[in-house]
Amino acid sequence: MEKGHHQQCGNESYITSESVCCNGHLTKGLSQLVADCCGTKAYNNLNEICCDGSLFTRSSAQVQCCGEVMYLPTRSCCSEKKLTDRKENHDCCGAESFDKTTHICCSNPLSVKPKNTPCTNLANPPRPMSSPPTSTPLQNPEENCGSKTYNPKNHICCSGFLYKASALTMCCGNRIYTPFDENVLCCNGTLHHVPKQSECVGGVVYTNNTCDLSARPRLGEHCCGGQTYEPRTHICCNGHSHHMRNGNFCCGSQVYDPNNKSMKCCSGHLYKDLGEYAECCGNLLLNETKRICCSSSTNTILYDTKSNHHCCGHYYYNASLWNCCAENLKPTSRQNSVHAGYRLRQLTDLIPKICNETVLFGKVESMALGKHDRQVMLKVVDDFKDSWHYEYLDHCRTPALENGMTYLWKNTTNGYKPISTPVEQISDIHMFYTVCRQHKCQKG
Structure with missing residues (x-):
């Protein structure tokens, strides 16, 4: 979940996770990871389409470009920027619509002929949208090293x-x-x-x-970056020594106390003086209601909120165009499409509020797909016991999970559900129990 790389766009410097550079013009508020360029303007290709430099809002997930206009292949035929109506149950032969039960599409030249009339070469008419292309197995790729191949x-x-x-x-x-x-x-x-x-x-x-440091250690001292430190009174965070009175957990190279409500650690970046609704979005801080965080196992991205839009993993989609099921997007024509009920959040974003809930750390051992649910076999891992749980999750409304990864699960009226992003079984679980123990002592 890196914050992004600094790059140059014209005379401005920008971060790829927060802005997009299109032909020397900067568009802010959209990540370069999910954006395309239409001339000098950046756009989200899930919900918009660029046709010869003109930007349109998609009326359907299946729309395509015919020159400078947007069209639906199930209703029209396009060839060389010429658009004609496509009749029902007809295929396209270039820009011409034809009845595939009585005619064929020939090439050299491209033309429609009766089925009993031979042509030297059959053209491949566009495949109907209802019959997706068959998948072919991927071939074993060559070993690559940068731009070179090698043995x-x-x-x-x-x-x-x-x-x-x-x-x-x-x-x-x-x-x-x-x-x-x-x-x-x-x-x-x-x-x-x-x-x-x-x-x-x-x-x-x-x-x-x-x-091999600038200062030689005394007996019993440990090395921290270019200096030495005393681990009984100090903590080493990425080569920087801090006194434990300022906190006993690291956030990147800084130290902090998770029970301090004015601080929040977001993937190694420490934020102070938080707003009322502050939460982590990867290593960025979301502290305003007009933005939304979409996250998957690979990326976490901030978007400006829009009506009838939802998260599907780290993508932000128009619910009238797409249907999201377990972080996979598929085109839909339904107005009330299914969307995820919540997203997984970082463990540091959940504590100390979660300390008063019934939770467990569960490692996903295996999963099976039912008719409408996802059946998950969990191995429970904590300080005291190893046991097994079998949970039923709403398949489409639950974020995607990975086999072999451990998550924090919360007890609900319908069983346990995952609420955190994957955790490290040693450091994260230790932090959870330590912070919750401190939190309960402070309340007591």
């Missing part, structure tokens, strides 16, 4: 760089080394030239039992 038997790819290799060649970032190289050490993705007997511990290079 893994002879070469090795390290972060986009290609090297000749032996069976003992290993990557360290974008460089290579072998066990025969006595004076090199790979530590935290960086290759160091060091004396013999050096060791990498916790991402730090130790030479002759001392940290």
Whole structure:
């Protein structure tokens, strides 16, 4: 859930997760991850369509362009920007509509002829919208390294760089080394030239039992970035030491107290002086009612709210055009389409409010699809016990889950339902129990 990369658009700098650059013009409030360009304007291709530089609101998910106009292939035929009406139960042969029970479409030249009249080459008329193309299995791709292909038997790819290799060649970032190289050490993705007997511990290079830092440690001290620290009184957050009186949990390189309502940690970014409705949206902060957060297992994106629009994973769609089922979009003609009832949220966004609820950490072991529900086999994981749960979830209205991932589940009148994004079983569960214990002690 990276916040995005800084890029240049004309004379302005922008972040790809918050804006889009189209031919030197910047459009704010829409992520480049889900936007296309129509001339100099960015747009959401789910709900709009660009035809020869003109932007239209989709009247249907199936509409296409015919030159500068938008049309529906089930009602019209288009060829070389010429549009004609398509009769019922007819196919298209270029811009001409024909009865497929009595005629055929020929090519060289493109024309409609009676079925008993041979033509040298049958054209492939557009497939009716009701019969989707058959799927073909994907072929095994070649091994790629950046823009080059290679044979893994002879070469090795390290972060986009290609090297000749032996069976003992290993990557360290974008460089290579072998066990025969006595004076090199790979530590935290960086290759160091060091004396013999050096060791990498916790991402730090130790030479002759001392940290490779600007300050030598005293007995009993640990390394934190370029300095040393005392772990009984301080906490190390991404190489930065902080006193525990300021908090005992890390948020990126900063420290914070999850029970402090004026702070919120969003995927490693710490926000202070929060508004009344502040919540995390990936590593961004959503603190206004006119915006909405849509999230999936791969992306989390903010959108400006619109009438009759809903989230489907990290996409924001018009419910009159699309139907969303378990974060998969499909075209629909129904006015009351199904949409997700809620989204999974980060664990830090749920505590301490969730501390007073009945919850469990459940690992998804397997899933099965019923007629209208998703049946999930859970292995319950917490500090005290391992047990099993079998839950029935509304398939379309419940966010997508991944096998092997652990989520926080809340007890409801219809059984447990997942409420958090995937958690790390050690650090996240420990944080949950610690913060909730502190919260209850403060209330008591």
